[in-house]
């Protein structure tokens with residue numbers, strides 16, 4: 273509890289400390305709009321162009337309608353003065369014209385709303401694709417950074433909500449053009465009225481833009497907590513967690529934390545919206561005062577005979593429309609500026625660059641690998657970690673060799689594998705492949721030549737066949753290859769039992785999904801290793817979940833799987849480990865010893881000690 277209250281105290285302090293953004297900063301966020309409009313344009317040039325054209329036509333309609341209204345009233349007044357000579361054709365034509373405009377205006381509104389929604393959907397889909405594509409280029413350690421995750425989260429939210437911004441920007445352009453049309457009429461009568469209008473609306477605009485900024489700061493400052501809220505919501509109600517949430521009775525713990533966080537956010541937000549509503553009402557009253565001042569003036573001019581009744585309706589109508597337009601343009605301006613601030617998050621995510629990039633000028637990857645991989649004084653520290661995960665590591669993984677890695681939990685075995693596959697680069701030292709730094713090769717090429725089955729392999733909620741095919745996704749249609757891989761990894765016996773065989777969706781997420789046991793999943797994942805046509809095969813705890821018979825069978829086939837290949841095997845089971853040509857023992861990220869099973873046993877060092885410890889357990 274003390275932890276939570278400290279957390280809240282710090283957060284409250286941080287939010288208060290965050291200075292409001294200046295008008296300049298807000299305006300400068302607008303620089304993101306051209307890039308945004310370009311993205312929309314590229315989504316569908318045809319739809320974007322049609323949308324803009326229709327909006328321009330729509331923008332001219334209010335002025336035309338008001339002017340026809342004026343002509344109608346003047347005509348009515350004229351006809352009322354001479355009832356004995358009623359000539360109604362002109363009046364009917366005017367009314368027909370106004371009716372036509374009303375119909376066209378409605379049609380145009382519907383057409384633009386339709387185009388907005390279609391274009392918005394396409395844009396949201398395209399942004400999601402861009403987001404996934406860009407995320408795929410980034411380094412693994414970027415994903416392990418909390419600040420990165422916040423950025424990703426904000427960008428992800430933007431992909432959907434930015435369609436609102438698109439409608440706002442287009443609506444803004446339309447209203448500005450409408451306003452220009454109307455202003456021409458009003459300026460012709462009295463330019464000061466326009467000034468009065470602007471002065472009346474400015475306080476509302478400043479107030480709105482201030483509160484928009486505060487609400488952006490609030491949401492931005494609360495990103496980690498909102499992420500936690502999402503996490504809690506998911507953990508409290510998802511198929512993956514339901515089992516342990518029930519067994520350990522965690523529901524109360526999770527909902528308490530959720531309640532605490534969501535209440536805090538609710539209160540902070542409530543304070544802001546209340547303030548906003550109070551100031552907003554005051555500013556709106558000022559706007560009305562401006563309008564009535566102008567209205568009085570126009571009425572005075574009409575009563576004194578300077579203006580006709582038609583002029584009165586035209587001008588007061590224009591003034592009223594202009595006031596509404598100006599207010600909504602200015603308000604919308606500040607929410608567009610706010611949207612542009614969010615856009616900043618979106619673009620910032622796309623500006624993130626990986627350190628490990630594809631390299632077109634890279635050294636040709638050796639086929640076959642001749643010497644192997646040499647670790648030269650390799651050290652690695654995880655981002656934000658104090659401790660070295662690996663340090664001073666020197667050894668060679670020879671071409672064609674089967675090397676086992678042995679070490680206690682947290683010794684650095686998986687880290688070593690991630691360095692080999694360049695998911696990370698060493699913090700110090702280097703890894704050579706056939707005498708050249710791994711960085712000189714193209715990482716994409718390198719990964720094509722490496723097949724890794726991680727201990728925490730992904731249980732894709734796809735069909736059983738696709739779950740094996742992910743080992744070499746280009747071959748997903750190659751059914752014979754998938755089936756051979758399944759036979760070799762023992763997955764075929766699992767798949768045969770599934771109602772829809774290779775087409776059966778596995779996992780619980782989708783309606784038709786059938787879940788598998790831990791060992792059955794592992795057989796499927798192992799099938800990926802057989803799918804892959806790689807020179808270096810890395811299996812991280814490949815048989816941990818298998819029963820004794822399955823493990824025995826898998827290892828009978830291991831020689832076949834790794835024939836002509838270099839292989840790294842991580843295992844805590846010595847029955848597995850002893851099959852390797854050599855065994856590398858690491859402890860706290862440091863080299864301890866290397867040698868064959870027999871050599872290390874004879875040596876009587878750390879390996880021998882661990883081996884006898886496990887053997888004793890079986891006696």
Ligand SMILES: Nc1ncnc2c1ncn2[C@@H]1O[C@H](COP(=O)(O)OP(=O)(O)OP(=O)(O)O)[C@@H](O)[C@H]1O
Pocket residue numbers: 416654655657661679680681682683684685686687688727
């Ligand atoms: N993403 C990460 N960020 C920070 N530290 C990490 C990360 N992954 C691992 N570590 C730390 O690095 C050290 C080595 O971890 P590693 O996963 O390589 O161990 P391991 O030998 O594979 O362990 P195990 O046998 O339990 O799988 C551990 O101290 C671990 O806490």
